[in-house]
Structures are given as structure tokens and as C-alpha cells.
Amino acid sequence: MNYITRSIRIIILTVLAALVIVTGASATLTWTKTFCKLYNPKPESAINKAGCALCHTSASGTDGLNCYGKLLENKKVKKSTLKSIESKDADGDGFSNIDEIKAGTLPGDKKSKPSTKK
Ligand SMILES: [Ca+2]
Numbered sequence: 001m002n003y004i005t006r007s008i009r010i011i012i013l014t015v016l017a018a019l020v021i022v023t024g025a026s027a028t029l030t031w032t033k034t035f036c037k038l039y040n041p042k043p044e045s046a047i048n049k050a051g052c053a054l055c056h057t058s059a060s061g062t063d064g065l066n067c068y069g070k071l072l073e074n075k076k077v078k079k080s081t082l083k084s085i086e087s088k089d090a091d092g093d094g095f096s097n098i099d100e101i102k103a104g105t106l107p108g109d110k111k112s113k114p115s116t117k118k
Contacts, residue, residue, distance in 0.1 A: 030077045031055065038079045045104025046112050055108060067091050068108025 035054070041047040047054055052061025055069030065073055068090040075081045086098035090107050093100075095114055097107040103114035 031072065034077055034079060035082060038082055039101050041101070042104055046106050047101065047104050050106055050109075053109070054106060066108035068097065068106070071097075 032052075032054070035041075039047075051059050053059045053066070055061075055065055055072065057063040057066050068085075071085045071088060071090055072081060086101075087096050089096050091110040091113075093110045093113045095103075095105070095107075099114060100107040100112075105114055106112035
């Protein structure tokens with residue numbers, strides 16, 4: 001009985017862990033889809049090449065959120081949410097998020113910024 005109870009617990013915890021991982025990944029994909037629909041980044045832009053690093057601290061997306069991603073954390077996945085943070089400068093590099101997005105640079109990476117200030 002004890003063995004069965006422990007086995008059931010392990011199975012339940014494994015399923016829950018898998019759900020958390022899948023839910024997190026699909027949330028990220030939904031953000032990416034919404035972002036691309038709204039801004040349509042150019043294929044050669046740093047944004048397009050960054051993949052998950054647009055909002056995460058790594059390209060794999062398995063690490064935490066960067067400063068741009070943190071502005072979207074726990075918010076509804078909607079175009080209006082993205083628009084609501086356009087005027088902010090998430091990475092503090094002197095360029096607003098929307099100026100970076102228009103230039104194709106990363107709004108969550110201080111080292112990636114437009115070549116000239118607008
Ligand atoms: Ca910026």
C-alpha cells in the first residue's frame with residue numbers, strides 16, 4: 001500500500017511538472033506569435049534571430065526573463081499589453097522599446113541598440 005501510494009505520488013508530480021513546462025512553453029510561443037503579428041520583425045533583424053532571447057536571458061528560453069520579458073510577466077497575452085510597454089526603455093539604453101523594435105534591435109538587451117538616436 002505504501003509503495004502504491006508513493007508510486008501514485010511520483011506519477012502525479014511528474015504529470016504536474018510536465019504540465020508546468022508545457023504551459024510555460026506555450027505561453028512563450030503565444031507571446032512570440034502575438035509579437036510577430038503586431039510588429040512583423042524583419043527576417044535579418046536581431047529580434048528575429050534572437051528567438052526566445054527577445055524576452056528571456058538565453059536563446060533556449062529555459063532561463064529567466066530579461067528586463068523586457070519581466071515587463072510582460074504575468075500579464076495577458078494581447079497586442080494591447082505589448083503596446084502598453086512601447087514607450088518604456090526596458091534595458092535602460094536610452095531607446096524606448098518601440099524604437100528598438102522598429103530598428104530591429106533587442107529591447108531587453110543593453111548591448112543591442114539602434115545605431116543612432118532618433
Ligand atoms: Ca532600450
